[in-house]
Amino acid sequence: MASSLKTYRGKRRFDVTAEPKGAVTAKRGHAFVIQKHAARRLHYDLRLELDGVMKSWAVTRGPSLVPGEKRLAVQVENHPIEYNKFEGAIPQGQYGGGTVMIWDRGTWKPEHDARHALTKGHLSFTLHGKKLHGGWHLVRMHRRPGEKRDNWLLIKQQDDAARRPRDKDILEEQQLSVKTGRSMDEIAKAAKRKSIAKKAAPRKTTGRKKAGKKTGKKTKKTTAKRKSKRKRAGDAAGHQLA
Ligand code: MN
Numbered sequence: 122m123a124s125s126l127k128t129y130r131g132k133r134r135f136d137v138t139a140e141p142k143g144a145v146t147a148k149r150g151h152a153f154v155i156q157k158h159a160a161r162r163l164h165y166d167l168r169l170e171l172d173g174v175m176k177s178w179a180v181t182r183g184p185s186l187v188p189g190e191k192r193l194a195v196q197v198e199n200h201p202i203e204y205n206k207f208e209g210a211i212p213q214g215q216y217g218g219g220t221v222m223i224w225d226r227g228t229w230k231p232e233h234d235a236r237h238a239l240t241k242g243h244l245s246f247t248l249h250g251k252k253l254h255g256g257w258h259l260v261r262m263h264r265r266p267g268e269k270r271d272n273w274l275l276i277k278q279q280d281d282a283a284r285r286p287r288d289k290d291i292l293e294e295q296q297l298s299v300k301t302g303r304s305m306d307e308i309a310k311a312a313k314r315k316s317i318a319k320k321a322a323p324r325k326t327t328g329r330k331k332a333g334k335k336t337g338k339k340t341k342k343t344t345a346k347r348k349s350k351r352k353r354a355g356d357a358a359g360h361q362l363a
Pocket of ligand 1: 158160164166179217
């Protein structure tokens with residue numbers, strides 16, 4: 122079970138980023154979150170809770186309420202459930218560096234068995250969020266040779282929550298955080314202020330010493346080396362969504 126967050130952890134340096142290390146939980150809930158993420162390219166990360174983790178897709182152009190609009194959703198690594206609370210900034214130069222906003226959240230419900238549907242490549246589900254409601258489809262496309270990730274399409278189902286092409290775009294209409302009411306700019310500025318205050322403050326040694334004692338210096342060094350190696354490998358892959 123713990124291995125389902127291995128990729129997530131391998132991509133991140135938790136001594137640098139404010140993102141949670143998280144854990145696979147035994148809790149069986151149906152949380153969903155959509156995080157607006159201004160990384161190298163702006164995208165919306167859709168996360169659905171299943172088996173103690175958040176199954177995740179980077180939706181490149183964000184969700185559309187128009188059933189005819191198919192939005193590319195690149196499946197990315199599972200995230201910890203704790204990640205649902207994360208709003209702030211990932212430092213530049215780190216994996217996925219950029220501002221993260223909790224754009225929507227709530228609960229989701231699969232129409233059929235979710236595990237089977239994901240294996241099969243067609244998940245139909247309902248969202249009960251603050252912004253998004255009603256039925257949706259996630260449909261997996263065939264993997265082309267050389268593609269490292271599964272590409273899915275996120276499509277709105279035809280129902281009361283659907284809109285017509287001439288209606289207002291939900292992404293334009295609802296731009297602020299559901300958690301704090303802040304804009305992307307406000308989140309970025311607040312995170313910057315926080316990081317400056319942290320640098321200016323006298324360094325607290327307690328946390329550092331404790332960590333040193335626990336892991337031992339040798340282990341710490343090796344871990345850092347391994348991590349930087351992994352980081353290089355990640356950069357080489359060079360995908361823009363993170
Ligand atoms: Mn992302």
